[in-house]
Amino acid sequence: MTTIDRPHDVPHGHHDEGSYLTRPPGGVLSTIIHWVTTIDHKKLGVLYLGAILLMFLVGGIAALAVRVELWEPTRVLADGTVTGQLFSGETAVDGYRIYNRIFTLHGAVMVFMVIVPGVPATLGNFLLPLMLGAKDVAFPRLNLLSWYIFMFGLTFAILALIQGGVDTGWTFYTPYSSTHANNEYGAVVLMTTAAFILGFSSILTGLNFIVTIHKLRCPGMGWFDMPLFAWGIYATSIIQVLATPVIGITLLLLIFERTFHVGIFDPAMGGDPVMFQHFFWFYSHPVVYVMILPGMAIISELIAVHSRKPIFGYRAIAFSSLAIAAVSFLVWGHHMFASMGELSSAIFSALTFFVAVPTAVKVFNWIASLYKGSIAWNTPMMYALAFLFLFSIGGLTGLPLATLATDMHMHDSYFVVAHFHYVMMGGTIIAFIGGLHHWWPKIFGKMYNEWAGRVGCILVFIGFNVTFFTQFFLGTQGMPRRYASYIDEFQLLHQVSTVGSFILLAGMLTHAINFLHSLIAGPKAPPNPWGGLTLEWYADSPPIEHNFHHEPMLKHGPYDYEDVLPPHTDPADFTFPEPLPAGSRGH
Amino acid sequence: MNSPSLIPGIPPLTLAQDIGPLTRLVFGERGASALARASDGISLWILGFNIIWFVFLMTLMFYWSVRYRRRKGVAAERSAHHNTPLELTWTIVPSLFLGYMFYRGLEGYLSNIVAPTNAEVIDIRGIKWEWTATYPNGANPPERTTIGGNTAAPILYVPVGRPVLFRMTSADVLHSFWIPDFRYKFDVIPNRYTNFWIEAEEPGEHWIFCAEYCGDRHSEMTALLRAVPADEYDRIVASWSIDLSQPPEVLGKIMVERKGGCAACHSVDGSTVIGPTWKDAWGNAVPLADGSSIPADDPQAWDNYARESIVNPSAKVHAGFPPVMTSYAGVFSDEEIGWIIAYIRTLSSKGAAAGAAEGGAAGQGAAEETGAGEQGGAPDEQPPQE
Numbered sequence: 010m011t012t013i014d015r016p017h018d019v020p021h022g023h024h025d026e027g028s029y030l031t032r033p034p035g036g037v038l039s040t041i042i043h044w045v046t047t048i049d050h051k052k053l054g055v056l057y058l059g060a061i062l063l064m065f066l067v068g069g070i071a072a073l074a075v076r077v078e079l080w081e082p083t084r085v086l087a088d089g090t091v092t093g094q095l096f097s098g099e100t101a102v103d104g105y106r107i108y109n110r111i112f113t114l115h116g117a118v119m120v121f122m123v124i125v126p127g128v129p130a131t132l133g134n135f136l137l138p139l140m141l142g143a144k145d146v147a148f149p150r151l152n153l154l155s156w157y158i159f160m161f162g163l164t165f166a167i168l169a170l171i172q173g174g175v176d177t178g179w180t181f182y183t184p185y186s187s188t189h190a191n192n193e194y195g196a197v198v199l200m201t202t203a204a205f206i207l208g209f210s211s212i213l214t215g216l217n218f219i220v221t222i223h224k225l226r227c228p229g230m231g232w233f234d235m236p237l238f239a240w241g242i243y244a245t246s247i248i249q250v251l252a253t254p255v256i257g258i259t260l261l262l263l264i265f266e267r268t269f270h271v272g273i274f275d276p277a278m279g280g281d282p283v284m285f286q287h288f289f290w291f292y293s294h295p296v297v298y299v300m301i302l303p304g305m306a307i308i309s310e311l312i313a314v315h316s317r318k319p320i321f322g323y324r325a326i327a328f329s330s331l332a333i334a335a336v337s338f339l340v341w342g343h344h345m346f347a348s349m350g351e352l353s354s355a356i357f358s359a360l361t362f363f364v365a366v367p368t369a370v371k372v373f374n375w376i377a378s379l380y381k382g383s384i385a386w387n388t389p390m391m392y393a394l395a396f397l398f399l400f401s402i403g404g405l406t407g408l409p410l411a412t413l414a415t416d417m418h419m420h421d422s423y424f425v426v427a428h429f430h431y432v433m434m435g436g437t438i439i440a441f442i443g444g445l446h447h448w449w450p451k452i453f454g455k456m457y458n459e460w461a462g463r464v465g466c467i468l469v470f471i472g473f474n475v476t477f478f479t480q481f482f483l484g485t486q487g488m489p490r491r492y493a494s495y496i497d498e499f500q501l502l503h504q505v506s507t508v509g510s511f512i513l514l515a516g517m518l519t520h521a522i523n524f525l526h527s528l529i530a531g532p533k534a535p536p537n538p539w540g541g542l543t544l545e546w547y548a549d550s551p552p553i554e555h556n557f558h559h560e561p562m563l564k565h566g567p568y569d570y571e572d573v574l575p576p577h578t579d580p581a582d583f584t585f586p587e588p589l590p591a592g593s594r595g596h
Numbered sequence: 597m598n599s600p601s602l603i604p605g606i607p608p609l610t611l612a613q614d615i616g617p618l619t620r621l622v623f624g625e626r627g628a629s630a631l632a633r634a635s636d637g638i639s640l641w642i643l644g645f646n647i648i649w650f651v652f653l654m655t656l657m658f659y660w661s662v663r664y665r666r667r668k669g670v671a672a673e674r675s676a677h678h679n680t681p682l683e684l685t686w687t688i689v690p691s692l693f694l695g696y697m698f699y700r701g702l703e704g705y706l707s708n709i710v711a712p713t714n715a716e717v718i719d720i721r722g723i724k725w726e727w728t729a730t731y732p733n734g735a736n737p738p739e740r741t742t743i744g745g746n747t748a749a750p751i752l753y754v755p756v757g758r759p760v761l762f763r764m765t766s767a768d769v770l771h772s773f774w775i776p777d778f779r780y781k782f783d784v785i786p787n788r789y790t791n792f793w794i795e796a797e798e799p800g801e802h803w804i805f806c807a808e809y810c811g812d813r814h815s816e817m818t819a820l821l822r823a824v825p826a827d828e829y830d831r832i833v834a835s836w837s838i839d840l841s842q843p844p845e846v847l848g849k850i851m852v853e854r855k856g857g858c859a860a861c862h863s864v865d866g867s868t869v870i871g872p873t874w875k876d877a878w879g880n881a882v883p884l885a886d887g888s889s890i891p892a893d894d895p896q897a898w899d900n901y902a903r904e905s906i907v908n909p910s911a912k913v914h915a916g917f918p919p920v921m922t923s924y925a926g927v928f929s930d931e932e933i934g935w936i937i938a939y940i941r942t943l944s945s946k947g948a949a950a951g952a953a954e955g956g957a958a959g960q961g962a963a964e965e966t967g968a969g970e971q972g973g974a975p976d977e978q979p980p981q982e
Binding site: 082083084085089099100101102105106109176177178182183184185188276277282283316317318319321322323324325346347348351354355358359362365366369370372373374376379380381382383384385386394397398401402405406408409411412413414415416417418420421422482485486487489490491492493494495496497498570571574 | 621622623624634635638639642643645646649650653654656657658660661664665666667670671672673674675676677678679683686687690691694695697698700701702703704705706708709743744745768769770772774776777779780781782783785786787788790803805806807808809810811812813814815816818867868869870
């Protein structure tokens, strides 16, 4: 083990207290209280994971409802009967009203309650201190507060749902969202309040991570000795802290507009509805990088460990993460090419191409990392490869959207829907699932069934592509977004897409069952099943309460497989022992 | 025809702009104008670029993942951890391609913004959930067709070979005017004009979709663009002018069908679309959302209720219906409102019974000018009836 006794090591007792998951003495109630008042980053990560997976289920059900509704277009027969609607009322419009609430729910839940908190709150919380060799984050109590705020925000969202939901789209564009008559006042205020509250959870988590990375790296770990996962989390946290207040203020302005009819967005009072879009996207564009940077951070770890190779161009990956974070604040207008003037559109188009370059460079670096590797085709690695495939498609299809002439056709069509699902789901969610499989043994101390993992990955990959690749064609052929019904010509592609969504469901269910089974009856996991060299693998599986028995002192880089593993040794036979003596690291 | 050149000296795009089957697979139809086809040229160029890079990267990825798969007893060989010349190359070369992409995109986009000076202006108005158009002679197109679930989609005529500028505004929330076959859309915003221009090259029909979510019937806010030869266009548009000597109820029906877009929410056959049906509405009691009601058999009360609801719909909302109607203040003159009420009256069994002598609303004051051509000259002032 990497335990190095340092001269000033603080003595501590309880070596045999079990892991962070060990139940404290007392009944069920005391266990619950122990968990909901914990300041342990690992327990908080698990608490977030439970809440976020639950919201993923809710958002996923909404997605399936959308796809089933779009199986057939809605038509009203001569005698007044409504056909082709899953949700129907007396009139076709009743069904549309329900559909509009469901697609809004899907977007709002997935963005604000799944993907944005997603990786940072779960894997970030759990792994960052471990990877840095620390006992916890810089501000553990603040971390607990972040979780409380998150759960508080979720309750507002659930209240909004119970109230009947909102039909404005997750983007809440004015004047539709600010005009009282369009939709129920209460639900809009509740949903925007939920997002406002959730924003604070994001800000405080980001703040916590920034300080943790600056201040709590263990001895011997310089900035460029950190795992690339930490760099990704760092860049993400900077955006979270700087951008999230903007959406908070924007949503507050929207609430004031609805409540007090202030008039900032109301053209009848001299207000500007397009200004809302500027405010909204000033946050919501950087937030898509909050979504993808942690996913990319995961991919760096998965590829390195399962190829037994350092990531090619460590510094390029580290700096491109920061570059993406910086440039992400400059491109929000590319969501508004169809509502802005020419000069603005030209500038935003040019800046958008700028942000594409560091993103593409990462993909090249990851692929280059495979060269002369020793690549295990296990579930996490298959997810990493799936990420490269799907994220590349997502990124490349962003190019015609950044290009002005072509975006004027594709904006607000299914092409955009396909593009963002490829990057958000094919990118972040795929990376998240891969990361869950990769770190599951560490987090829960149990192994999952590898074959079930692979089958799930294949089903998810096929299902995802069938669902969303067809939507590119729907978009270029003229199918607009957020349509509850459509013209006959689009039906075949919609049906193909719906079939794909059920294959996707099968894959997700496979993983859910696999993970549940692992928790209940899975074999015990060794500390380092994959042979990783980052510090979390030197902790127990699952880790003890304060992570390491003794403060680690870093003696090798995060990906120094070539130096640590003796030549001509089967990695399967090799248990990574103490780090090498100082001075034998290479980048 | 190629897209025009933005910078003198840089030749315009000359790549194939219409690769038959590929265009059909991607777009469904070839672009209906020169600019549309130029846009397709850019799209297909980007698609080609994407396919080449993607195939290259994925081949490398899968090949290496298989070639270097983990084998028992075999460790990974050493290799370089970075390579500055390679990394610089793969940063700079794609950037050059991206720069070219940006340039072509800007060029194509600006061509759609800057309209020819002789473009004729068609005023487009987006209102939840219908498109209405006013042509240069002040007329509104009367024809309707069925597109998908919308049985009252207006047919907008444009002339082949002549540029047309759509000057657009919204009466209420954001909409977006998208003509997929012309590969262009622009948002339609309240309290301002936005515009773009097209030129149809041959006769044909093209869908128009609303492309900015606007509420309940967003997916049925559709219209048909019909391009016809220029002389036929002139004849058709001229035929739309209204004979103002017709009785008020006939003029009211014309207003409703051509200019109001009322059918988006109000049926005349008893069914409920969004708002109350007009069949047997006039003269019958109307329960209101606040508990009061408009009394039955009181023509003046009903006429006042109708007039107020047209210009200030949220004042008296029919109980059981959502308060989503957009105001028509400024759209219809007092006189036109009178015609509309006369028309609504004819749809009710009580309308005929109350006698034909009363011809209009209790509107007073001078008639407002709305579209110049429509009135055919000086405004026709009707003296108040009562």
